[in-house]
Amino acid sequence: MMLQEVIDIVKVLVFPGFLFFSILGLLYEWIDRKFYARLQNRVGPLYTGPSGFLQPFADFVKLMAKEDVVPEGAEKPIFSAVPVFALALSLFAVLFLPVYGTRGIISFEGDIVVLMVIMTLFVVLIFLGGISSASRYSEIGSERAILQLLGYEIPLVASVIGAAAVTVKANPSLSIRGIVEAQSGLWSIFGIQALGFAIFLLAAQAELERTPFDIPEAETEIVAGWMTEYSGKKLALLRLARDVELAFLCGLGATLFLGGPQPVFPGAAGTVISTVLFVVKSIVVLLILTLLRAAMSRLRIDQMVNFAWKYLMPLSILQLSLAVLIPNLLAF
Amino acid sequence: MGLVDWARIRSPWVIHFNTGACNGCDIEIVAALTPRYDVERFGIKLVGSPRHADVLVVTGPITKQVEKRIIRIYEQMPEPKFVMAVGNCCASSGAFRNCYNVYPGLDSLIPVDVYVMGCPPKPEAIINGVVKLIEKLRGGGS
Numbered sequence: 001m002m003l004q005e006v007i008d009i010v011k012v013l014v015f016p017g018f019l020f021f022s023i024l025g026l027l028y029e030w031i032d033r034k035f036y037a038r039l040q041n042r043v044g045p046l047y048t049g050p051s052g053f054l055q056p057f058a059d060f061v062k063l064m065a066k067e068d069v070v071p072e073g074a075e076k077p078i079f080s081a082v083p084v085f086a087l088a089l090s091l092f093a094v095l096f097l098p099v100y101g102t103r104g105i106i107s108f109e110g111d112i113v114v115l116m117v118i119m120t121l122f123v124v125l126i127f128l129g130g131i132s133s134a135s136r137y138s139e140i141g142s143e144r145a146i147l148q149l150l151g152y153e154i155p156l157v158a159s160v161i162g163a164a165a166v167t168v169k170a171n172p173s174l175s176i177r178g179i180v181e182a183q184s185g186l187w188s189i190f191g192i193q194a195l196g197f198a199i200f201l202l203a204a205q206a207e208l209e210r211t212p213f214d215i216p217e218a219e220t221e222i223v224a225g226w227m228t229e230y231s232g233k234k235l236a237l238l239r240l241a242r243d244v245e246l247a248f249l250c251g252l253g254a255t256l257f258l259g260g261p262q263p264v265f266p267g268a269a270g271t272v273i274s275t276v277l278f279v280v281k282s283i284v285v286l287l288i289l290t291l292l293r294a295a296m297s298r299l300r301i302d303q304m305v306n307f308a309w310k311y312l313m314p315l316s317i318l319q320l321s322l323a324v325l326i327p328n329l330l331a332f
Numbered sequence: 333m334g335l336v337d338w339a340r341i342r343s344p345w346v347i348h349f350n351t352g353a354c355n356g357c358d359i360e361i362v363a364a365l366t367p368r369y370d371v372e373r374f375g376i377k378l379v380g381s382p383r384h385a386d387v388l389v390v391t392g393p394i395t396k397q398v399e400k401r402i403i404r405i406y407e408q409m410p411e412p413k414f415v416m417a418v419g420n421c422c423a424s425s426g427a428f429r430n431c432y433n434v435y436p437g438l439d440s441l442i443p444v445d446v447y448v449m450g451c452p453p454k455p456e457a458i459i460n461g462v463v464k465l466i467e468k469l470r471g472g473g474s
Binding site for chain 1: 336338339342373375379381383408411412
């Protein structure tokens, strides 16, 4: 009994919980920066550790050791709480991801709906952080974040719920576990879900505020958007939260559309192999996201919302209805 | 050398401030960031907000107009912070020496750690300036 509890705590804190995903987040930031630099004919981080591998870690340590400035007019409690809550939220979200086997640490019927709520809460935190820092740039940034949310939220939810349609045939379920189990034969990206995957990628890019949807933190217009006034430890935590969120969304994409970590065979070796499988698949998603970032330039906020409502929305509803209808029609 | 020093040397984030330069130095700084020299190799990154930055890179003659702004930007940066004066104008007012509207140099307003001379300095010279700054951080003289 005691042993089981200890194992559970280790699972949450070390593997596949907080520590594993923090390291994975920093690793993904490095892969992202390195691949982005290669696409621009640059080298990227090179001298911090082997091939600059430790660069995100060095940035994190440096920021942790820097002075922490709180602007005079800021709403101090909210301003200081936002980075902590952001990190806590993203570390909570990763507990739902199945790293090996078919279920995450937290797994129940309908956990996908909880994940949708968590993804929206991120933007609420961003809004609070920007509004409480009493700077014009931050306020514009957080208003843009909310406007952007209005654009991408519904397509994101529709693509994720559409991904759950693969479970319709065998035993209908709204849980990540059900989706992974339903993909044990054919991955859902091969079929109508390919459209859902494309929509998911665009929405994830907007959720992470990366080019072409980096409108809330547009560097050339509004300094650093809602993050303008954050410095030192708070900025370090925000960046770490961002990295973990990146790892989370890549992992979610790999789980919902690329089959996730299918259990190969039982035992320790099987655990290692399916963990590696999970990491490799989510790196594939990450590389696609980086490619999008390097290939496009920033849209204006009105263009983004227009695009989301004119094209992304109808497409996502089409994909959702097809994904639900086709298996039912085939059954007749 | 502790972990913090190790990290500080490897990730100097730069904010660029133009006090009224002719854009010569600015183009050379941009050249240092682009593929040919790619200073991201050393972890150097250009950031937009003074709150995120470690190094303030100033170009151009220090005019009376810009006095309040440059001091404000400097004070907005969190400690530890460093200042680089790039170009003759910034370091010693260059061609504008003895003008009624120009300060004799950046160091008459804020403390400067590294001077990079040249009109404009080559990207190599700017990177050399950053190396000098890192040596100063290591405590190996300046």
